[in-house]
Amino acid sequence: MEPQDIDELVAAATRPEATVSLCLRADLREQWEILNNDLINMQAASQTLGASKEQKDLAQKIHALQDEMAASTIQVRMRAMTKPAWRSMMFSHAPRENDPKDLALGYNRETLPDAIVAESIIEPERTAREWQNVFEVLTSRQYDDLVDTAWALNRKDTSTPVFSLAASLVMPASGEKSRQQSASASRRRASRAKNPES
Numbered sequence: 108m109e110p111q112d113i114d115e116l117v118a119a120a121t122r123p124e125a126t127v128s129l130c131l132r133a134d135l136r137e138q139w140e141i142l143n144n145d146l147i148n149m150q151a152a153s154q155t156l157g158a159s160k161e162q163k164d165l166a167q168k169i170h171a172l173q174d175e176m177a178a179s180t181i182q183v184r185m186r187a188m189t190k191p192a193w194r195s196m197m198f199s200h201a202p203r204e205n206d207p208k209d210l211a212l213g214y215n216r217e218t219l220p221d222a223i224v225a226e227s228i229i230e231p232e233r234t235a236r237e238w239q240n241v242f243e244v245l246t247s248r249q250y251d252d253l254v255d256t257a258w259a260l261n262r263k264d265t266s267t268p269v270f271s272l273a274a275s276l277v278m279p280a281s282g283e284k285s286r287q288q289s290a291s292a293s294r295r296r297a298s299r300a301k302n303p304e305s
Contacts, residue, residue: 186229197213201215226257
C-alpha cells in the first residue's frame with residue numbers, strides 16, 4: 108500500500124459509535140408487561156384463528172403504551188475516545204493505593220465509570236450538571252448499560268470481520284467462489300485419477 112493511500116485511510120477514519128435507549132417511565136414498562144402477558148395468555152387460550160374484540164382492545168392499549176414509552180425515551184449516542192484521551196482518562200483515575208481491587212484492575216473503580224460515560228456521550232448535548240440530573244433518575248441497570256457501552260466502545264475489537272455465514276448463505280464472496288471452484292476442480296481430478304476410463 109502506497110503512503111498516500113494510508114494518508115487517505117487515516118483522513119477517513121472513524122471511531123466506533125453506539126446508541127443506548129433509556130426509558131425514564133418505568134411505570135409504563137410495568138403496565139406494558141402486564142398487558143402483553145395478558146394478551147399472550149388470551150391468544151394461547153383462544154379456540155379461533157381471528158382476534159377477538161378483547162384481544163384487539165388489549166393490542167390497542169399496548170400500542171398506546173409503546174408510543175408513550177417512546178416519547179419518554181432518551182436515545183443516548185456514544186463514541187469511543189481517541190487513544191490519547193483514553194490514556195489521559197486512565198491516568199487521571201489511577202488505582203487507589205489502599206484498594207486491592209483497584210490495583211488489580213489498574214484504575215479507580217469508583218470514579219472511572221462516571222468519567223468514561225460522560226466523555227463518551229456525544230448526543231444529546233447537555234452540560235455535566237444536566238447529565239448528572241439524568242443519571243440520578245436512572246436505575247442501576249440502565250446506568251450499567253451506559254457504562255458497559257462506553258467501556259466496550261473504547262476497548263472493543265474493531266478489526267475487519269473475515270467471514271459472515273449469513274451473507275455467504277445468500278451470496279458467496281469472490282474469494283469463497285474461487286475456493287469452491289478450486290475444490291470442485293480438485294475433486295474432479297481426483298475422481299478421474301481413480302477412474303482413468305471415465
